[in-house]
Amino acid sequence: MLAAALALLALLYRVLVTRPPAVLDPFPGQQLKQLPQFGGEHEERLLWGTYRPGYYFGMRMRRPQSLLLGIMWMDPQRQDPLGNIRHEAQQRDGLAKYGWLQHDGQGYGLQRLHDEQYNITTAWAKRLCPGCGLGGDWGVRLGFEQLARPQQEPTGGQAAQQQRRLQQEADEYSDDDEEVEAAEGAEEAQQPAVRPEAVSLLVYLASEDGSPLQLDAAALAAALQGPAGEGAKQQQQSGPVMSGSAAPLGDWQLHVRQGASSGGQANRVVAASYMALATPHMHNLTEAVRQGLIASVQAQRARGQQQLALTLPNVAQRGANVAIVQITALLPLALDLAFVSGPQQQLAERVDAVSGAGLTTLLASGAVAFERRFASTFGAVASGSTSVPEGTAEVARAALSNMLGGMGYFFGHSLVRLQEKRGQEVVERTARLWDTSLYSAVPSRSFFPRGFLWDEGFHQLLVRRWDAAVSREVLGNWFDLMNAQGWIAREQILGEEARARVPGEFVRQSPDAANPPTFFLLLSDMSHRVAAAAQAQQWSEEDRADGELLKAAWPRLRAWYRWFNTTQAGPVSGSYRWRGRDPSSSRELNPTTLTSGLDDAPRASHPSDVERHVDLRCWMALAARALATIGSNLGLPPKEVRPFLADAAWLEDFASLNALHLDEASGEYRDWGRHTEDVALQRPMRTLEDGRQVPVNGELRRVVTGEQPRPQLVPQFGYISLFPLLMRLIPPDSPVLGRQLELLRDGSRLWTDYGLRSLRCGGWGQGQCHDTVAEAASFQHRALRHYGATPGPHAARAQELHGELRGNLVSNIVAQYRRTGYLWEQYDDATGQGKGSHPFTGWTALVALLAGGQ
Ligand SMILES: *[C@@H]1O[C@H](CO)[C@@H](O)[C@H](O)[C@H]1NC(C)=O
Numbered sequence: 001m002l003a004a005a006l007a008l009l010a011l012l013y014r015v016l017v018t019r020p021p022a023v024l025d026p027f028p029g030q031q032l033k034q035l036p037q038f039g040g041e042h043e044e045r046l047l048w049g050t051y052r053p054g055y056y057f058g059m060r061m062r063r064p065q066s067l068l069l070g071i072m073w074m075d076p077q078r079q080d081p082l083g084n085i086r087h088e089a090q091q092r093d094g095l096a097k098y099g100w101l102q103h104d105g106q107g108y109g110l111q112r113l114h115d116e117q118y119n120i121t122t123a124w125a126k127r128l129c130p131g132c133g134l135g136g137d138w139g140v141r142l143g144f145e146q147l148a149r150p151q152q153e154p155t156g157g158q159a160a161q162q163q164r165r166l167q168q169e170a171d172e173y174s175d176d177d178e179e180v181e182a183a184e185g186a187e188e189a190q191q192p193a194v195r196p197e198a199v200s201l202l203v204y205l206a207s208e209d210g211s212p213l214q215l216d217a218a219a220l221a222a223a224l225q226g227p228a229g230e231g232a233k234q235q236q237q238s239g240p241v242m243s244g245s246a247a248p249l250g251d252w253q254l255h256v257r258q259g260a261s262s263g264g265q266a267n268r269v270v271a272a273s274y275m276a277l278a279t280p281h282m283h284n285l286t287e288a289v290r291q292g293l294i295a296s297v298q299a300q301r302a303r304g305q306q307q308l309a310l311t312l313p314n315v316a317q318r319g320a321n322v323a324i325v326q327i328t329a330l331l332p333l334a335l336d337l338a339f340v341s342g343p344q345q346q347l348a349e350r351v352d353a354v355s356g357a358g359l360t361t362l363l364a365s366g367a368v369a370f371e372r373r374f375a376s377t378f379g380a381v382a383s384g385s386t387s388v389p390e391g392t393a394e395v396a397r398a399a400l401s402n403m404l405g406g407m408g409y410f411f412g413h414s415l416v417r418l419q420e421k422r423g424q425e426v427v428e429r430t431a432r433l434w435d436t437s438l439y440s441a442v443p444s445r446s447f448f449p450r451g452f453l454w455d456e457g458f459h460q461l462l463v464r465r466w467d468a469a470v471s472r473e474v475l476g477n478w479f480d481l482m483n484a485q486g487w488i489a490r491e492q493i494l495g496e497e498a499r500a501r502v503p504g505e506f507v508r509q510s511p512d513a514a515n516p517p518t519f520f521l522l523l524s525d526m527s528h529r530v531a532a533a534a535q536a537q538q539w540s541e542e543d544r545a546d547g548e549l550l551k552a553a554w555p556r557l558r559a560w561y562r563w564f565n566t567t568q569a570g571p572v573s574g575s576y577r578w579r580g581r582d583p584s585s586s587r588e589l590n591p592t593t594l595t596s597g598l599d600d601a602p603r604a605s606h607p608s609d610v611e612r613h614v615d616l617r618c619w620m621a622l623a624a625r626a627l628a629t630i631g632s633n634l635g636l637p638p639k640e641v642r643p644f645l646a647d648a649a650w651l652e653d654f655a656s657l658n659a660l661h662l663d664e665a666s667g668e669y670r671d672w673g674r675h676t677e678d679v680a681l682q683r684p685m686r687t688l689e690d691g692r693q694v695p696v697n698g699e700l701r702r703v704v705t706g707e708q709p710r711p712q713l714v715p716q717f718g719y720i721s722l723f724p725l726l727m728r729l730i731p732p733d734s735p736v737l738g739r740q741l742e743l744l745r746d747g748s749r750l751w752t753d754y755g756l757r758s759l760r761c762g763g764w765g766q767g768q769c770h771d772t773v774a775e776a777a778s779f780q781h782r783a784l785r786h787y788g789a790t791p792g793p794h795a796a797r798a799q800e801l802h803g804e805l806r807g808n809l810v811s812n813i814v815a816q817y818r819r820t821g822y823l824w825e826q827y828d829d830a831t832g833q834g835k836g837s838h839p840f841t842g843w844t845a846l847v848a849l850l851a852g853g854q
């Protein structure tokens, strides 16, 4: 009796006091990024880095408020210098090539950029030592040379034209008409003072926390006059060009030194100028520079200066937190930047150690260590063995380096779109999630310089191979983004700098939208290692660290799974459905499924709740098995693990998979949904008075031309059809496996000489074939290798296809890189040519793994 009363009370208490988990709350409990393995030495070693991948070159700390270092450059001779300031990595700049040739993700990198006539090198190296600053002292070597190709000399006419444009720009920005008129005479300005092959380089430091910094113009002038190169006996020991004090570093200094340009000659500096301003906004520094240059040109004109120069105005605002110096010089230009902080001891020696000869040594040892590690990690590829196409090593090195050099640190909050009921109405509002940080790779520095959930699962397959500790931390960062309901936003647009790169309509995330849980690919691998260690009772350091992360992540992983299991559940037991297809869409022949990651995979023609999606069911099987393995081997309470063991067995059950998704007649796996093949896009018709039908102007509308949609297995073959094979859910001795291999190899379906298409050629709904992408290659590869190595009637065929597919994919990516200088988002299925955004070193970088047969 008493027990019953107490139970009732407890229930009442729960109902009254606990509220449902809210969309806007973070997942409760310890943040994974707080785990001890990510603190201490690990944290300090990774404090500084090139964590601003959205810029051509940028350094920051992995701290919410950091000092930011960046560079910009422009050609003072070109037609529209102000419209062509290089800073943010962007496709419209049209750089012929850029990317990291080497990068270790920790303390060393070498990047090369080709921009019109410039051959630019940015190299950096960190020096950790007792007595160095927190996170190390570091140096950056910047080099600008003439690209080795004939260059047309600009004519005097062009130079005069450029002066006129400068005048115009000044006018457009001017809000002072009198000034414009007074300077009208400058219209006839003569040719600029600089000779053709010049560059204007800008270097800035900015403190996000607003802490003031000092800029010493005399030190800059002295540094630029000093003897050049390390050949010079004594580098001139001028003072720091910029300095300040900022948490957590304490005092810091940035020194500029003449670098050693290739010819060993001194820099020929035409002008040095500067500007310092106070601003909390870091996302529009390019605009700040542009305005500074305009103001300076206007001031020159007001002074009656004949020769207008595009130089910063040499002004410093009080309390400035952004300092910019501009160095205009003839090519070649070579500069070293040396950053030191913390203890104010042995500063001269420390600056020498990260500039000049000291930096040369650091860079050289960084390069040697990188090459050694690359060789031991990617053996066969690195050694250029005959089993890979020529040039593969170079591409694998670049792919890996750009993945690591593309790792960023972001801080801010996501915006979400909420739909709420007010009375009868559903109203939409925008809300913000909590402020948080994210350490993650990015798919593309120019096009997608931010975190993407499903891409990251692929990225980490590669990163983990290189640096398991870094990869664990990235995993932890992503799971920390989970909200109290178990949802993780697909695209992470954190902070002003990230937001400035995203069109407004794409900023808000939907808390009911899923994205494939690709992290389970990696978690599943990790779980097998943990299982092996548990069985052998032998835990290496790495296994222990994996175990610690997985154990701490368990509540989040479980919540993530349950979020999918409930919010994306399908209409019948064991089925799943991606939410977010638009049932009222009348403009698309086949409404897209953006949340599935395979946006335009052909699915049921008429979106409805009866749908079940074969790819999502396979993802769930992978996730359940990974959780079951992790849980069983970490010694978690059996009652927590049991539901996942049960789900894994249930979702891997071949008969139930087939009952839901296999079309017996064709042997194809399919979605289920309301579908008709008889749809077409047509212009709406209008009936005239005389009864004639004429098309109405306007957009094409979808119409059903024959049979009405009805529930059925959707007779469309696309990438999703291969998921049971790719996720290894087919027993090795089943004839169904043989059939899937046949379908895979069928050139009229997905097979091409350059990899697999994502959609069938000539298929309904598209009318065209689709490009090949490498992202999926990682599963194709895993699956075929698995079946090739598992004894059975189809093993030999699987092995054969594995080799063929890998060969096709790798040779094409290598050939395209050599031809264009980039890795691409997609490759044309007919010609193999790179398409879409570039450089795209996200999943395409997996070529490094594929080439090595891993
Ligand atoms: C660019 O500069 C580097 C370093 O000096 C040099 O090795 C390379 O050959 C140059 N490339 C071109 C295309 O000029």
Ligand SMILES: *[C@@H]1O[C@H](CO)[C@@H](O)[C@H](O)[C@H]1NC(C)=O
Residues within 6 Å of the ligand: 281, 284, 287, 288, 291
């Ligand atoms: C930068 O952006 C902020 C916020 O949008 C704006 O107030 C400021 O004027 C901008 N600065 C420049 C130089 O465009």
Ligand SMILES: *[C@@H]1O[C@H](CO)[C@@H](O)[C@H](O)[C@H]1NC(C)=O
Residues within 6 Å of the ligand: 562, 565, 566, 643, 644, 647
């Ligand atoms: C997933 O959903 C199914 C169907 O509702 C349920 O039977 C199963 O227990 C769920 N799995 C977990 C781990 O909660």
